[in-house]
Amino acid sequence: MGEDNFEYWRWREYRLIVPNVRLENVKVITAGIDVGSVSSKAAIMVDGEIYSISVMRTGSSSPDSAKKVLENALEGTGIKPSDINYIVGTGYGRVNVPMANGTVTEIACHAKGANYIWGPTVRTILDVGGQDIKAIRCDEKGKVLSFLMNDKCAAGTGRGMEVLADLLKIPIEEMGEASLKAEEEPEPVSCTCVAFARTEAIGLLRRGWSKEKVLAAYMRAMALRMCTLLERVGCERDLVITGGQSKNIGIVSRVENILGIKTLPMPDWKENGRDPMAAGAIGAALFAKALFEKTTNKT
Amino acid sequence: MIVAGLDMGVQNVKVVLLKNGEILSHGMAPSGFEPEKAVEQAFQEALKRAGIAYNDIAHVAATGVGVELAPHVDSKISVVSADARAAVYMYPSARTVIDVGAEESRVIKCDENGAVLDFALNERCAAGAGAFLEAMARAIEVKLEDMGRLSLKARGTTSISATCVIFGESDVVSLIHKQEPKHEIARAIYDALAERIVSMVYRVGLKPDVVLVGGVAKDVGFAAALKRKLETEILIPQNPEYAGALGAALYAMENLRGDKNGRRQL
Numbered sequence: 001m002g003e004d005n006f007e008y009w010r011w012r013e014y015r016l017i018v019p020n021v022r023l024e025n026v027k028v029i030t031a032g033i034d035v036g037s038v039s040s041k042a043a044i045m046v047d048g049e050i051y052s053i054s055v056m057r058t059g060s061s062s063p064d065s066a067k068k069v070l071e072n073a074l075e076g077t078g079i080k081p082s083d084i085n086y087i088v089g090t091g092y093g094r095v096n097v098p099m100a101n102g103t104v105t106e107i108a109c110h111a112k113g114a115n116y117i118w119g120p121t122v123r124t125i126l127d128v129g130g131q132d133i134k135a136i137r138c139d140e141k142g143k144v145l146s147f148l149m150n151d152k153c154a155a156g157t158g159r160g161m162e163v164l165a166d167l168l169k170i171p172i173e174e175m176g177e178a179s180l181k182a183e184e185e186p187e188p189v190s191c192t193c194v195a196f197a198r199t200e201a202i203g204l205l206r207r208g209w210s211k212e213k214v215l216a217a218y219m220r221a222m223a224l225r226m227c228t229l230l231e232r233v234g235c236e237r238d239l240v241i242t243g244g245q246s247k248n249i250g251i252v253s254r255v256e257n258i259l260g261i262k263t264l265p266m267p268d269w270k271e272n273g274r275d276p277m278a279a280g281a282i283g284a285a286l287f288a289k290a291l292f293e294k295t296t297n298k299t
Numbered sequence: 300m301i302v303a304g305l306d307m308g309v310q311n312v313k314v315v316l317l318k319n320g321e322i323l324s325h326g327m328a329p330s331g332f333e334p335e336k337a338v339e340q341a342f343q344e345a346l347k348r349a350g351i352a353y354n355d356i357a358h359v360a361a362t363g364v365g366v367e368l369a370p371h372v373d374s375k376i377s378v379v380s381a382d383a384r385a386a387v388y389m390y391p392s393a394r395t396v397i398d399v400g401a402e403e404s405r406v407i408k409c410d411e412n413g414a415v416l417d418f419a420l421n422e423r424c425a426a427g428a429g430a431f432l433e434a435m436a437r438a439i440e441v442k443l444e445d446m447g448r449l450s451l452k453a454r455g456t457t458s459i460s461a462t463c464v465i466f467g468e469s470d471v472v473s474l475i476h477k478q479e480p481k482h483e484i485a486r487a488i489y490d491a492l493a494e495r496i497v498s499m500v501y502r503v504g505l506k507p508d509v510v511l512v513g514g515v516a517k518d519v520g521f522a523a524a525l526k527r528k529l530e531t532e533i534l535i536p537q538n539p540e541y542a543g544a545l546g547a548a549l550y551a552m553e554n555l556r557g558d559k560n561g562r563r564q565l
Binding site for chain 1: 309332402423424425426430431434462463464465466469472475476
């Protein structure tokens with residue numbers, strides 16, 4: 001048997017162009033670029049409507065990652081970088097987005113983006129990215145009222161999923177489903193430190209646990225950490241989940257289970273571009289539109 | 300009278316043999332996935348060096364994170380208690396013991412008999428232990444065993460925080476991009492870990508003399524950083540990774556003698 005070189009942890013990068021977007025008589029084209037610790041997202045908006053989004057891995061250089069994800073989002077759209085009226089950078093690497101006309105924090109962008117994706121009933125946003133967990137409360141306009149985030153420890157973030165995908169040899173996109181197939185819902189693991197995830201999981205496997213049960217125990221612990229943050233910020237309905245883990249059914253269902261409330265359903269994002277993973281970039285593109293209009297009104 | 304102390308560490312299993320209160324020999328083996336095999340291997344090494352047989356051992360006491368995995372031992376002792384005993388045995392003036400292991404670290408305040416007065420633990424977080432150094436060495440693409448010496452060339456031009464291994468990796472990557480020299484990053488890595496340990500020291504109170512044990516004590520970069528941050532001299536034994544096993548062996552001896560109240564002067 002040959003060596004297994006498949007990179008189970010490596011989630012797929014993608015670009016999505018929303019069909020049937022008219023490009024005649026366009027007033028303003030804006031872009032939002034969200035350089036996260038693990039993934040970079042770009043959203044292109046035409047008169048405040050999503051035209052294209054792109055999600056790619058963040059490389060070791062933030063400026064290069066920003067450039068790449070923007071180029072990828074524009075590919076096949078007929079829009080050139082010079083056509084864009086205003087670009088807002090956000091995310092962990094926002095100060096390193098060289099082509100940005102302005103920056104806005106990812107907290108504000110996620111609230112704005114969630115408001116756009118799901119509508120004005122959103123009051124609480126749980127954003128779970130590669131290295132952080134944020135619980136954000138907002139008003140009906142998507143304005144941030146308060147927020148809490150994990151600033152000292154990456155336990156419970158998406159990074160742990162990559163480690164486990166690699167160890168358990170389950171493609172990362174399938175881990176959520178796999179965790180729901182566990183023969184029983186086990187007690188959460190006692191330690192969610194990403195650096196110890198591997199040894200923790202190996203210990204459980206050696207005790208005879210199935211891969212699914214190990215995943216279930218780990219995801220339960222992750223969900224508990226998220227819910228603690230949500231409870232501290234004050235979780236009010238409607239609740240939505242953004243960021244990479246919004247697509248992890250193993251996390252979403254456990255958060256709902258622990259809190260006893262449902263999150264708003266995943267939008268038809270492949271059709272309309274309202275991708276919860278790109279909520280920060282979408283919010284940034286919306287801020288870009290507002291900022292552009294503000295500057296043009298002045299002159 | 301020969302007794303043995305067994306330390307079931309995360310990374311290595313260690314054995315120390317004592318004969319009439321004097322260290323006879325020691326042995327070590329990687330913990331791996333089969334703890335029983337690792338224990339056997341460590342014992343064999345120690346027995347061979349001492350030129351004795353397993354049956355000559357009157358009592359085996361075990362300690363360490365994986366103490367539950369230790370096969371057929373006569374008694375068990377916590378790492379905190381073992382460390383304190385070992386430190387005072389090696390340095391009668393020891394009052395503060397700092398133990399930095401692969402995945403855990405601890406700071407212990409003890410009295411002249413090696414009895415524990417207070418302690419602080421770092422558990423379940425890799426940023427406060429050797430795992431932090433391992434991850435950071437990987438991030439700057441330097442061998443862990445070379446990072447200490449490398450850091451000694453630095454002047455201290457930069458810093459990172461050691462609140463989390465994962466965040467630390469991001470910090471280090473951005474320093475590499477700013478073209479910060481590797482030796483400066485290495486020093487920042489040691490400083491960050493030392494700061495975390497120092498905050499534990501202040502939680503229990505700093506009382507000289509300070510003894511540093513555990514596998515990470517052998518890292519010259521870490522020892523230098525700890526000295527800088529504590530602003531005090533630090534005693535480091537020749538084989539700091541054997542402190543837990545030595546403490547367990549001392550406990551084995553007490554058990555055999557039936558010492559009930561305090562430890563007899565050695």
